[in-house]
Amino acid sequence: MARLQQRVEQRLRPARALGVGARQQQHRLAVLRPEGLHVQLDRRPVTHRSEGTPSHRSGTPGASVLQVPARHQHPVKVRFYELDPYGHLNHSVYVQLFETGRIELLDSVGLGLHDLEERGYRFVVSRIETRFRASAVGGDALVIETEVVENRRASSRWGQRILRGDEVLATQEVLAAVTDTDGRPVRSPDFMTEALAPYTNDPDDEGDA
Secondary structure (H helix, E strand, O other): OHHHHHHHHHHHHHHHHHOOOHHHHHHOOOEEEOOEEEOOOOOOOOOOOOOOOOOOOOOOOOOOOOOOOOOEEEEEEOOHHHEOOOOEEOHHHHHHHHHHHHHHHHHHOOOOHHHHHHOOOEEEEEEEEEEEOOOOEOOOEEEEEEEEEEEOOOEEEEEEEEEEOOEEEEEEEEEEEEEOOOOOEOOOOHHHHHHHHHHEOOOOOOOOO
16 A cells, blocks of 8 residues: 555656646546545546447457447327326336337338238237336426347347436336247248347347247
8 A cells, every 4th residue: 555655646746846737637546545545547438329320349459349239219208198197107108108119120220010021020029027217297308218138039138218318217128029920939030130230239149039
């Protein structure tokens, strides 16, 4: 600890000698205080992607960059006829909004439900789990965020949330199966997996269904 304090003092000494920038220098270095060692790290700002913008892999040679899949965003506004007697957005409407978010994502990557039907495929929801955290009211501007958490051979798990600004109002997890037009489970075709890849946590995962 004494050696670390000595190194800090050596780094601060040039700034004190110049008489300028000392306060800024102190904020950028580790500062020893009686209650312990406090370290401030320089952090690069996080760039948020806009609606429907997929992530791209980039980086310098020898550097490993963690790529976070994009979340599809769809804005909506609460309509007054969707409210319950207490003035809140009715809980059943959240399920409809989440479905809208999934359909909008599919449309954005060329996997519209009617197009899939013509190609012999269907998305069938087999399980939904919704959690409510806060209430929306009439006129609220909301955003539905949707991503594919896991893509398996014949099914996929979707994660969604509804936000009002930075506040999360509700979350939903959906398990969807892929079937043919007769309702029989089938393996997800390659074109479907590739189209969903920008919004999938691990598009190369081919675990069991």
